[in-house]
Amino acid sequence: MRSIAEHRRRIEALGITARSRSVDLTAAIGAVLGEAVRTSGPLPAFDVAAVDGFAVRQGDLGVDAELSVPGTCVAGPIATAISVSPGQAVQIMTGAPVPPGADTVVPVEDTSGFVDNFATARVRIRTSPKRGANIRARASDIGAHEILLHAGTTLSHNHIGALSALGLTRVQIRSCLRVAVVPTGNELVRPGEPLLPGQIHESNAPMIVADLARCGAEVRREDVVGDDVESLRATPGRCADWADLIVTTGGVSAGTEDVVRSALDDGHAEFVSVAMKPGKPQGAGRFDGVPIISLPGNPVAAFVSYELFVRPFVRGALGCDTVDRPTSEVVLDSPTIAGRPGMMQFRLGRRLGSRVVVSGSASSGSISSMASSDCLIAVGEGGATRGSAATVWMTGVG
Structure with missing residues (x-):
């Protein structure tokens, strides 16, 4: 029996790598x-006026200083160079370059008596702000x-x-990590297609594809592959021409119809039992040099296995700051969950403030439990009782 940590190290060793692109x-x-x-x-590339007003030399300011106005500066291309000489104030608009000679901008509301008779323009400055006031200086945001x-x-x-x-x-x-998702099983039919007796709609691939896309991967969902060894060898071979990672669901246990194991357990992948429930049977390896991760097929088992063995390594390959889901310590508000010696259990749950309740049954095929959950409750081999502390993985976040 392999521990969860050991199997995660096995997958890490596959070297899942995202390629860069423009x-x-x-x-x-x-x-x-x-x-x-x-x-x-x-940035800014030049001194910029932060307000509408007048660009001046701070040394010219005093009580009701009256200055001549030789021109105006507006935001945009500079058509005619203009500068500020002693005793002058250039009218300036927000975003305009501060003209040479000026070291301060006085807001227009702190001025009065601006007269422009096309011969002599003058303005009265009623305040005396500090040098550099109302100017976003060159490189004040970020340097070169x-x-x-x-x-x-x-x-x-x-x-x-x-x-x-x-x-x-x-x-x-x-985010150019290409992932091919391959669902398997004779009983599976794509959602939207009619069911025959004994068939069910395939749900693992849409679930996994949706979250992989949210993580930033480029994902291709393959058609359902039936329980046929040759088909199951051909499909990963076709995917390997395109993908950086192949994920299969179903057919990994030890039954006679678990043909993913039969198809790949010949040097392509290693199939083991991991000390967890659900999701005990797992597979990982390489197919034509491409990492391949094989998950169980029951929906809850596939969900839990994806969270532990696929999602963190995809996010890591994409360079995300965090790879695992956020966790919280809360209080279990459900009946006792019996422990299993040597096993870690994961139960679907719903967070209610500082409490968590178990969602539905412990069945690895429970769709209603999936629908009503927003977290995974991690239960050690000692089990958990009502009112005890519980660690939850917030699968509905991030």
Whole structure:
């Protein structure tokens, strides 16, 4: 029997790796930045007026100083160079470059008597702010060649705005981890298709594909593969031409119809029993050089196994800051969960403030338990009683 930690180390040793690629900024939201982004020049690139008002020399200010106004500066391309000489004040708009000679901007509300008769323009300054007031100085935000965003940053819309401010249109991301998801089983039918007697709708692939996509992976969902050894060897072979990781569900136990094990247990993958419930049978290895992880097929077992053995390593390959779900210590508000010697149990639960209740039954095929849960309750071999402390993994978060 292999421990959970040992099996996680086995999967870590597979070396799941995401490739870097360049994408348009508009397509980068939610992706993980593949390399640090540095500024080419300082921001702001020049001294900028932070308010509408008058650019002046602070030494010219006093009580009701009256200054001549030789011109106006507005935001945008500079058509005519203008400077501030002693005794002058240049009218300036928010966002405009501060003209040479000026070291302070006086807000327009602190002035009066501005007269422009096209011959002599003058303004009265009623206050005397400190030198540098109302100016966003060159490089005051960030200097040249400094890191604006670090590699591993998950890009949000605010990051897209910041990158655009550097003049960038493309960015290098690490979210090109291609994952092929292969559901298996004669009894499975894609959702939306009619069922024949003895068939059920396949739910593992949509569940796994949805979360992998949210993590930032590029995912391809294969058609359901029946319980046929040759088909099960051909499908991973086809996926290996495209994928960086292959995930299969179903057919990993020791039964005569567990053909994933039969198809891959010939040097491609190793199948073991892990000391956990649900999800005891697990497989991992390489197919044509591509890492392959084989999960059990019952929905709850597939869900728990994905959380422990797939999701953390995908997020790690994508360079995410955190790979495991957030955990919380809460109080169990459900009947006693009996322990199993040498086994870790995971029960679906629902967090209610500082308490947690078990969702539905312990069956690894319980769909109602899946529907009503937002966390996993980790139960050690000693079990758990009502009112005892419990550790929960918040699967509905992150």
